[in-house]
Amino acid sequence: MLFRAEITIKIKNGMLDPEAATIKKALKHLGYECRSVKQAAVFELEFEADSRQHATDLAQEMCQRLLANPIIHDYNVVLV
């Protein structure tokens, strides 16, 4: 079966995110005061799997083995 997964990778809460901090400043220059800004990478994957569970497991594995760095990232997998 063909599955579509949407994977979001974010810097862990409480960890320094220099790009987000710079974006927050740029928004301020435009007159938008944001209490916080976070940015994330979103991957949309299409792949074959035997079942929904298998698809979730594969997507998790892809995060652990390449897409995320567990030292600095949290990730979330949603099958769509």
Next chain:
Amino acid sequence: MKIAILRFGGSNCDLDVQKALNNLGVCAELVWYKEALEGFDGAIIPGGFSYGDYLRAGAIAARTKIMQSVEEMASDGKPILGICNGAQILSESHLVPGTFTLNQYPKFICKWVNLLKIGRSPFTTLSSEVVQLPIAHKEGRYVVPPELLQELYENDQVVFKYVDDKGRPTSAVNPNGSQDNIAAVSNLEKNVLAMMPHPERASEKLLGSVDGNAIFESMIRHINSL
């Protein structure tokens, strides 16, 4: 003695490292990542921008087959040195603890830094206490979980720190926001070293410093002692 210098698409300090080793009379062979890594006494992963730093610096190169051979060399006790992008590749390969990520101030930094030698490493036996080497990176901020940091000190795995001209690791001279000013870190066995500064860019008087040679000379001496 034969030392391998790995090349990925985007490596760009490979020839500089080769020249530095040749200057010291050592045979250094360039090895393209699709070739076999066999018959070498040690390996160096040079700096550059492997795979355009896509995803994270070093992330793609770390998942190539040749890195399995590097891992085997490391478990055989052979010395492996990763410089800059090479250091990022070693951390992404989990051959050293922690990770090198985006600088605190997220821009590319290219400057000379003072480094203090910490602990004992086969890569620094011939090095002075404080050395001057250049850094050139955008993703060099060393991050390690707090519980691991203590272990690094207990196991003597911190090898260099960014310091001022008096050898003090102050926040003012921390160029990238690295945890505890850490610039270089090794594996538990000490034969794998990941360092952000570039010893090959300080290997001839003409370049402004020859402090980098001691890193390569120490590595060579270590190979001779094996």
